[in-house]
Amino acid sequence: MPQIQIEDVSISYGSPDAKTTFKAVVGANLAIEPGEFVTIVGPSGCGKSTLLSAIAGLVPYDGRLTINGAAVTGPGPDRAIVFQDASLLPWRTVHGNVRFGLEMQRKPRKFIRERAEHFIEMVGLNAFARYYPGQLSGGMRQRVNIARALAADPQVLLMDEPFGALDAQTREIMGGELLRIWEAERKTAIFVTHDIEEAIFLADRVVVMGRNPGRIKDVIRIDLPRRRTVEMQEEPAFLDLKRRLRAYLAEDLA
Amino acid sequence: MRAPVRARSGRPAAHGLERWAGVIAVLVFLALWEILPRLGVVNEFFTSRPSLLAVAAVEVLASAQYWSDLALTMQEFAVGFGLAVVVAIPMGLLIGASPIARGIAMTPMMALYIAPSMILLPLLILWLGVGLASKIAVVFIASYFPIVINLLAGMDEIDGRLVRVGHVFGASRLQLFSTIHLPATMPHLLVGLRLAVGRGLLSVIAAEIFVSSAGIGYRIQMFGNSLRIDRLLVYALTVSIIGYTMSRVIGLLEERWGARSVS
Amino acid sequence: MTLRRSSWALGLVSFVGLLAIWQAAVSAGLIGAYYVSSPIAVGEAFVAMLREGTIQRHFTASAISFLIAFAIATSAGVALGMAAGMFRTVERTLDPFVWFLYSTPAIALYPLFVAWLGFGRPTSVATAVMFALTPIYANTLTGVKNVSPQLMRMAHSFGARPMDLFVRIALPASVPLIVGGMQLGVGRALAGVLVAELFGANAGLGFSIAYNAQYMRTTKMMVFILLVIVCGLVLTRAMAAVSAMSDRWRT
Ligand SMILES: Nc1ncnc2c1ncn2[C@@H]1O[C@H](COP(=O)(O)OP(=O)(O)O)[C@@H](O)[C@H]1O
Ligand SMILES: [Mg+2]
Numbered sequence: 217m218p219q220i221q222i223e224d225v226s227i228s229y230g231s232p233d234a235k236t237t238f239k240a241v242v243g244a245n246l247a248i249e250p251g252e253f254v255t256i257v258g259p260s261g262c263g264k265s266t267l268l269s270a271i272a273g274l275v276p277y278d279g280r281l282t283i284n285g286a287a288v289t290g291p292g293p294d295r296a297i298v299f300q301d302a303s304l305l306p307w308r309t310v311h312g313n314v315r316f317g318l319e320m321q322r323k324p325r326k327f328i329r330e331r332a333e334h335f336i337e338m339v340g341l342n343a344f345a346r347y348y349p350g351q352l353s354g355g356m357r358q359r360v361n362i363a364r365a366l367a368a369d370p371q372v373l374l375m376d377e378p379f380g381a382l383d384a385q386t387r388e389i390m391g392g393e394l395l396r397i398w399e400a401e402r403k404t405a406i407f408v409t410h411d412i413e414e415a416i417f418l419a420d421r422v423v424v425m426g427r428n429p430g431r432i433k434d435v436i437r438i439d440l441p442r443r444r445t446v447e448m449q450e451e452p453a454f455l456d457l458k459r460r461l462r463a464y465l466a467e468d469l470a
Numbered sequence: 471m472r473a474p475v476r477a478r479s480g481r482p483a484a485h486g487l488e489r490w491a492g493v494i495a496v497l498v499f500l501a502l503w504e505i506l507p508r509l510g511v512v513n514e515f516f517t518s519r520p521s522l523l524a525v526a527a528v529e530v531l532a533s534a535q536y537w538s539d540l541a542l543t544m545q546e547f548a549v550g551f552g553l554a555v556v557v558a559i560p561m562g563l564l565i566g567a568s569p570i571a572r573g574i575a576m577t578p579m580m581a582l583y584i585a586p587s588m589i590l591l592p593l594l595i596l597w598l599g600v601g602l603a604s605k606i607a608v609v610f611i612a613s614y615f616p617i618v619i620n621l622l623a624g625m626d627e628i629d630g631r632l633v634r635v636g637h638v639f640g641a642s643r644l645q646l647f648s649t650i651h652l653p654a655t656m657p658h659l660l661v662g663l664r665l666a667v668g669r670g671l672l673s674v675i676a677a678e679i680f681v682s683s684a685g686i687g688y689r690i691q692m693f694g695n696s697l698r699i700d701r702l703l704v705y706a707l708t709v710s711i712i713g714y715t716m717s718r719v720i721g722l723l724e725e726r727w728g729a730r731s732v733s
Numbered sequence: 734m735t736l737r738r739s740s741w742a743l744g745l746v747s748f749v750g751l752l753a754i755w756q757a758a759v760s761a762g763l764i765g766a767y768y769v770s771s772p773i774a775v776g777e778a779f780v781a782m783l784r785e786g787t788i789q790r791h792f793t794a795s796a797i798s799f800l801i802a803f804a805i806a807t808s809a810g811v812a813l814g815m816a817a818g819m820f821r822t823v824e825r826t827l828d829p830f831v832w833f834l835y836s837t838p839a840i841a842l843y844p845l846f847v848a849w850l851g852f853g854r855p856t857s858v859a860t861a862v863m864f865a866l867t868p869i870y871a872n873t874l875t876g877v878k879n880v881s882p883q884l885m886r887m888a889h890s891f892g893a894r895p896m897d898l899f900v901r902i903a904l905p906a907s908v909p910l911i912v913g914g915m916q917l918g919v920g921r922a923l924a925g926v927l928v929a930e931l932f933g934a935n936a937g938l939g940f941s942i943a944y945n946a947q948y949m950r951t952t953k954m955m956v957f958i959l960l961v962i963v964c965g966l967v968l969t970r971a972m973a974a975v976s977a978m979s980d981r982w983r984t
């Protein structure tokens with residue numbers, strides 16, 4: 217049975233005066249298996265973040281959206297979000313930030329400390345546990361974000377362009393790191409990006425979204441072997457997928 | 471199905487009851503103030519009541535004395551404040567024009583800017599007597615330092631930012647002053663004026679409470695001593711209205727020339 | 734306020750210069766010592782009163798009133814500001830009262846406090862609280878309203894309850910602005926205590942200024958005036974240091 221089921225989901229935003237509504241996503245259908253890595257690509261404004269927020273339980277939706285068979289009615293400990301770096305608490309150290317989700321779950325102190333240390337080590341920030349976010353590079357801050365989400369022990373990891381603010385090289389390194397961690401933890405992962413290569417490199421399946429109205433256009437299976445390597449990006453199979461996806465996205469821009 | 475997910479913002483939009491919360495709060499406050507003394511829960515002697523206050527207001531406003539008190543207080547304030555503005559602006563611009571002069575003048579001025587000017591009142595009385603002059607002087611001192619200090623702070627900042635640009639275009643000192651310093655100091659001047667108005671008004675009332683035989687401050691003090699809380703409040707509310715009006719006037723000036731970012 | 738650029742050296746020059754001019758003017762007979770005393774006389778009187786314990790007694794009296802008032806104003810200002818920042822209904826309910834306090838020079842209420850509380854510490858404290866409350870409230874409110882919605886959203890996604898949002902996000906995020914409000918409040922609380930003491934009290938720096946003035950003891954009056962000025966400078970500097978520390982959070 218799929219872990220996440222999205223059936224005919226539409227999401228609208230009300231204007232401040234609550235008189236008009238804007239349909240950001242219409243009629244989305246998608247089923248995601250446990251342990252799967254799904255990426256979502258599409259032009260900006262097509263509703264990627266909106267769909268992810270609905271899965272996170274942060275915005276209301278119409279339709280059916282279930283996780284392990286239960287309807288999503290709000291945030292829950294079964295999901296955790298990796299945000300962009302502006303969502304780290306600037307007054308807490310790396311360790312303090314990673315603890316946050318566990319504190320919200322009212323876990324015992326000792327458990328929180330050990331778990332936080334474990335995930336700080338996993339993302340390679342041991343030496344920086346006492347640093348504040350302001351003292352870290354963008355890539356390091358995203359490691360903190362990933363560690364914070366993982367420490368909360370979710371079944372589903374939701375990521376909204378987590379590497380969007382990083383330079384190309386750091387981005388590539390972080391992608392590899394993310395896969396290493398995901399392979400160790402085997403969480404279900406949903407990853408939003410507007411970078412086609414990143415989408416292919418990470419995914420078991422790529423969800424392609426289009427706009428006007430925001431919707432899911434297609435879902436493409438990526439049959440590249442796991443243990444992805446940077447070199448793979450030069451192989452014909454990868455380049456082929458890239459061409460296909462680019463054509464898809466170009467349709468929307470025309 | 472509409473999923474019952476909570477809105478993400480902790481502050482939902484204002485509507486209905488919320489919009490009227492202020493009015494309701496004031497009405498409840500007035501009602502309690504009227505009813506509690508009547509029920510004997512609090513002693514009316516010390517709190518008065520809104521209805522008594524209304525009666526007192528009519529009486530006080532009809533008396534010639536109120537208007538002469540008001541005129542006296544406003545006169546003391548206006549002269550002291552006016553002098554402060556007239557002296558402080560050229561002083562500030564003059565001292566501010568030289569970084570060295572600024573450095574020398576800043577510390578003592580800062581000291582007097584921070585210290586409550588009221589503590590100088592006994593000294594001023596010693597120098598100038600108990601008449602109008604000492605009250606005008608204390609208003610002057612209270613208003614003078616906020617204006618000068620803010621002007622200096624403004625010039626300090628402008629030197630750092632704008633003048634470098636000006637030098638590039640080969641502007642003369644006088645040109646720099648009139649085209650860059652003067653307009654760019656305006657927001658700082660307004661901040662200074664806002665502070666000066668508040669402190670000046672406070673000082674004139676305080677000075678009248680301390681030593682006087684007429685004026686709004688004196689009358690507040692007198693009615694306090696004789697426990698005429700209703701009349702005391704009429705005079706105190708007069709001060710509030712003056713304060714409110716002046717801060718609105720400054721607010722209008724700030725909308726026109728001020729920078730909301732300066733604080 | 735930018736004081737950073739004026740170096741210590743220039744400040745010292747002006748301080749020593751002022752003392753020298755003051756002493757010279759009195760010594761040369763340009764101004765009567767009756768009006769301004771002189772630095773030397775003030776210094777001697779200061780030492781003498783320090784030996785007697787007079788300075789300590791009055792300083793302590795004012796300091797206690799100040800600390801009580803500042804603590805009350807800070808806790809009330811922060812609590813109300815937080816509540817108003819989190820709930821718009823609270824903000825709107827408080828609005829008219831805050832506006833009233835903001836426009837009323839608090840001194841106009843002093844005779845009312847005397848009528849209620851008599852002369853002495855309670856009145857000094859009440860006056861000082863009225864002086865200091867509004868900037869602390871207003872700054873806290875601004876701080877809470879400007880808490881990054883991203884942080885609130887993040888906390889919400891991890892299952893934060895309203896109390897968590899308040900204690901772990903809104904409060905720490907507002908610290909720099911709260912400290913800014915306290916910085917404004919320090920000077921006002923000091924003014925409130927001193928003015929109240931000036932008008933009627935039986936101890937304190939403000940009382941000592943008024944008391945010595947009554948007996949035309951210019952030198953002693955000067956000692957206490959200068960002491961107040963120094964206290965103001967020290968308090969402001971101390972708050973500026975605290976503020977600089979809390980500013981680190983913003984980066
Ligand atoms: N809070 C909001 N209120 C109103 N409209 C919104 C809100 N958030 C996003 N939108 C609109 O919904 C559409 C989809 O936005 P989003 O999901 O952020 O797109 P993407 O992440 O794909 O760039 C856009 O047109 C955007 O303007
Ligand atoms: Mg987005």
